[in-house]
Amino acid sequence: VALFSARDDGTLDSVEADLGLAGTVLNPSTSRPDFTLRTTEGEPYDFADETKGKLTLLFFGYTSCPDVCPIHLATLTGALERPGITDPIVVFVSIDPARDTPEGVRRYLDRWSADYIGLVGTPEELKAAQDAAGVAVAVTSGNPESDDYTVGHASQILAFTPDDRGHVVYPFGARRQDWVNDLPKLATIDWPDDAS
């Protein structure tokens, strides 16, 4: 993993720092996003406030996603079931308000863990959340009642570390062992200053 720091003259100085992470390290890092949605229980959830200073994993998906979402979440869950593993806050945001009810999102997440936080919102609130998180805003097309309904969504899981920065993302395909390797490090790494 190559980290970069800015020299006085503005050029980037490569600092080889082998952090030993399986995830994709971001440089510059991002800030912990500030957005408010509602939980599956109907309570407002201020993401930046509720997760401040805590290792948090954020994922934008939808419950009728049969391919990427369940495998990505289940792989993570498989890692979190290991005894002694670092326990992050896991937040799932449904980006399919036309079809996902709060109850449906709750049922979906309970397949993996009752501790996973499910968030819902209006299309405008969801766009603001995705913009704040710096991910491509999900697009839906077609009639939600019909077969030609398609959903495009950001498929990476974003990790926010206790320094309230987003240093690492996990594209679809991350393995259980990647999580087992990375989670303890994410909780404890003292991140060098990056170019931001």
Added chain:
Amino acid sequence: MRADRRSLAVALAFVLGACGASACGNEAGPAGVLVVDAFATPAESSAAIYLTVSSLSAQDAIVGASIVEDPGARVTLHVTRRSDGGMSTMVPVDRIDLPEGRSTLRPGDAHLMAEDLSEPFEIKRRVTLTVTFDRAPDVTVPVRVIDPADALDQLVEERP
């Protein structure tokens, strides 16, 4: 686990097309597709099914499928496309082209999608899939319904 997978991989359905075995002189050569493995993850109404296949011909393609135990379920073909920005979109397609030799319809890529299931896909439930090809005859294979946490570990080739 590994032994299970091996023994399942032996439960193959390898069919040579009539043209391949006879002198019907098809310029495209013999048609035949071996389905090496098929697995799915549990689902209530929409399930993705993944296959590893070996095709004798680069001109072949998967053009349809059905579930033997659930003829009312609709099986469509999908490709999940991912953009550089990490955007993932599942797109319905008419056919999934097969290169000659082995290929994998893997999670996050091409897959079959079974919808309107009359019974949920549950782990260890018996599911049998008939796959229809453009050229090769239909192949019927068992589908393993597995824990989605194990799905990526099924891929013996390079990471997706």
